[in-house]
Amino acid sequence: MSTNERVRELGTWLRESKRTVALTGAGVSTDSGIPDFRSPRSGLWAKHDPMQVASISGFRSDPAAFYGFWSERFGALGQAEPNVAHRVLAKLEARGLVHAIVTQNIDGLHQRAGSRRVLEVHGTWRTARCTTCGARFDTLRLFDDVPPGASARERVPTCDRCGGLVKPDVVLFGEALADDFAEAERAVDRCDLLVVLGTSLEVWPVAGLAPRARAAGARVVVINREATVADQEADLVIHAELREAMQRLARELDVTR
Numbered sequence: 244m245s246t247n248e249r250v251r252e253l254g255t256w257l258r259e260s261k262r263t264v265a266l267t268g269a270g271v272s273t274d275s276g277i278p279d280f281r282s283p284r285s286g287l288w289a290k291h292d293p294m295q296v297a298s299i300s301g302f303r304s305d306p307a308a309f310y311g312f313w314s315e316r317f318g319a320l321g322q323a324e325p326n327v328a329h330r331v332l333a334k335l336e337a338r339g340l341v342h343a344i345v346t347q348n349i350d351g352l353h354q355r356a357g358s359r360r361v362l363e364v365h366g367t368w369r370t371a372r373c374t375t376c377g378a379r380f381d382t383l384r385l386f387d388d389v390p391p392g393a394s395a396r397e398r399v400p401t402c403d404r405c406g407g408l409v410k411p412d413v414v415l416f417g418e419a420l421a422d423d424f425a426e427a428e429r430a431v432d433r434c435d436l437l438v439v440l441g442t443s444l445e446v447w448p449v450a451g452l453a454p455r456a457r458a459a460g461a462r463v464v465v466i467n468r469e470a471t472v473a474d475q476e477a478d479l480v481i482h483a484e485l486r487e488a489m490q491r492l493a494r495e496l497d498v499t500r
């Protein structure tokens with residue numbers, strides 16, 4: 244089957260389905276200029292050690308190195324705009340063809356594109372919390388009072404109430420998932436079509452949602468540039484750039500406006 248035929252088949256399944264859940268990952272946002280983790284060369288793990296910059300033990304042992312990585316990323320995340328994949332998913336939801344988006348992304352771009360039911364199972368970068376007293380912060384304001392030329396250690400944000408270390412509300416390796424995950428499992432249990440987009444599906448327990456959907460009797464479709472862990476068990480696999488696949492899908496379902 245050609246990519247065109249596969250996208251047409253997905254269009255038919257979306258029309259037939261009563262409850263479709265989209266499961267998205269970092270690949271949905273690369274066209275917005277946000278690098279993913281595992282793409283060869285451009286992925287963040289090609290340059291950074293995940294255990295240093297994305298684990299709770301790395302955060303606790305060297306918060307300055309952690310924030311050295313993240314404070315640069317906050318700027319990029321704050322400027323990113325939704326792309327065609329986010330926009331088509333939002334339109335599909337508005338037409339009743341997608342019922343929920345379960346996302347591993349922390350960038351908030353689905354909501355910015357207009358999606359309403361978004362379950363952020365790995366949290367969000369926009370807010371942060373004191374690890375001691377739980378006070379909440381707007382991440383972008385965390386660095387407001389940092390003087391220019393401050394050292395990496397001086398840039399580590401601390402709580403203005405208790406002096407505790409402040410951590411962004413993203414789920415790091417070694418941490419429990421966000422509350423949204425239980426809701427995501429319920430949404431997947433009730434769906435009859437799960438469309439997996441832009442994720443290698445190597446991160447657990449999210450990776451378990453694809454076999455979970457199949458066990459509940461749903462069809463599983465994968466759209467990704469490279470092979471994923473879910474391909475073998477999927478009912479339909481579309482290896483393509485998301486921009487092209489989603490544009491074709493939008494034309495197929497007449498949701499281009």
Ligand code: CNA
Nearest residue numbers: 268269270272273279280281348349350441442443468485
């Ligand atoms: P990943 O393991 O990096 O996989 C991304 C997948 O997307 C890869 O298989 C790529 O081949 C594929 N891909 C990349 N760009 C495209 C494209 N334009 N078209 C089609 N396919 C593409 O990332 P996962 O999401 O699977 O891993 C889960 C991690 C990534 C979660 O913990 C996230 O928090 C984390 N993450 C999120 C963001 C974000 O919020 N935008 C960015 C980077 C990492």
